Amino acid sequence: MAEAKYKQIFNIIKKRIKDGTYQNGKAIPDQNALANEFNASRMTVKKALDMLSYEGFLYSKRGSGTYVRQNAADQRDTLPFNEYAGLTKELGEKIESQVVKFDVVFPTKTLQDQLKVKSTDPIYEIKRLRIVEGEPYVFEHTFLSARLVPGLNENILHHSLYEYIQKDLKLKIGSAFRRISAEKTNEDDLKYLKSKKNDPILQIQQTVYLENGEPLEFSTNRHPYNGKHAYTILDMKK
Amino acid sequence: MAEAKYKQIFNIIKKRIKDGTYQNGKAIPDQNALANEFNASRMTVKKALDMLSYEGFLYSKRGSGTYVRQNAADQRDTLPFNEYAGLTKELGEKIESQVVKFDVVFPTKTLQDQLKVKSTDPIYEIKRLRIVEGEPYVFEHTFLSARLVPGLNENILHHSLYEYIQKDLKLKIGSAFRRISAEKTNEDDLKYLKSKKNDPILQIQQTVYLENGEPLEFSTNRHPYNGKHAYTILDMKK
């Protein structure tokens, strides 16, 4: 079997919503009809529909039917910004990296707590300026567990750190806990982001966890004020 | 049947993770054992486990077992901030509201697009200062579709707008699309949020949709700089 049947059904129905076969606000065929069409059991169809509901394409009314959410397509055009996947993947070749700092340090109390490491466990401290189309995009201040990411070097930092972590080390990212706030400029902002003294800074502080829940990284990423930077989210109700 | 069996199982297992019956990083009993214990089919147990995985408590390895994510409990202590549920629900009785503006207007082009209404459809324009424990918490500038929220009055705005929408009008919120950014102060910030001229402002601009995808509200909410305000998110990978 190439791909799970429910995933195939999921993709076919998604396509039909996007191309207008199933129209905004209208009901789609009922579960029995779909099970029939796809030669699947109703449970399997239901699983595909549940996923589509979770992603915001559909909603169901017991006793009535399953309907296409209005603006379903619109909303999906702007995806949540998955920073843990790495900027390189999002922005491709257009991004450059300038490594400002690359050291191994012992963790402070706060870091020991965030990364769940001992005071004697070595930690990488990295500062990178990321540049997109010649403009400063974000200044990243990262602490990485050295135990989890052996063999890190400056060459990797010039390219994609997350490609190294995911493809070479085969580590799997599970989740990220983020705290987004507005801050005043500091020295690094003025120096590297070319910010002016009273510009507001969009700061994203995050702890990134592996699939098994081990903390991988604690980082503070600061974006300059230029009217372009924003963090976007689609928040679905349960 | 009081509550779906899979939800009961979901809650029992969640409790066991929180109280340490199932320990961080360790495997929980296999699906057959759980099905046996709860007198349920394996499919039903699987559904509960899938939900727990989605919420970040567990992860599964085919061929090996189902494990408790480390920091599962930690992460869940800080919930995503569901602003569409209304501040009143989050902060309870501690919140006061000062209504600065309450008008009916015709929508601008941008608003017509955001709320999917015609230029002749009336729209409420509302400005409210929300105060928590005597301190300015957020300044809300809201545009609401008057067709969807009939009978709105200033008394409601002094209490909970979302309680009126959800309980009295029985409208169901489906999702919210948010854009979070750092901004410079404007006149309202200085006047109502007691911000200083060069303080950074955390701005959350959102479109809130009903369950069927109809746009309900477009609003711009601005938080003062005081080191306390931040937007927190737990971002789970697929």
Next chain:
DNA sequence: CAGTGGTCTAGACCACAAT
């Protein structure tokens, strides 16, 4: 190889909506 999770089925019963 045995044990585990991932998927799928065919049928059943229920709750709710529309008529």
Next chain:
DNA sequence: TTGTGGTCTAGACCACTGT
């Protein structure tokens, strides 16, 4: 009353892990 979605079952086969 009929049709819809929501839940649940008992069993089956497969893919993968660990020994």
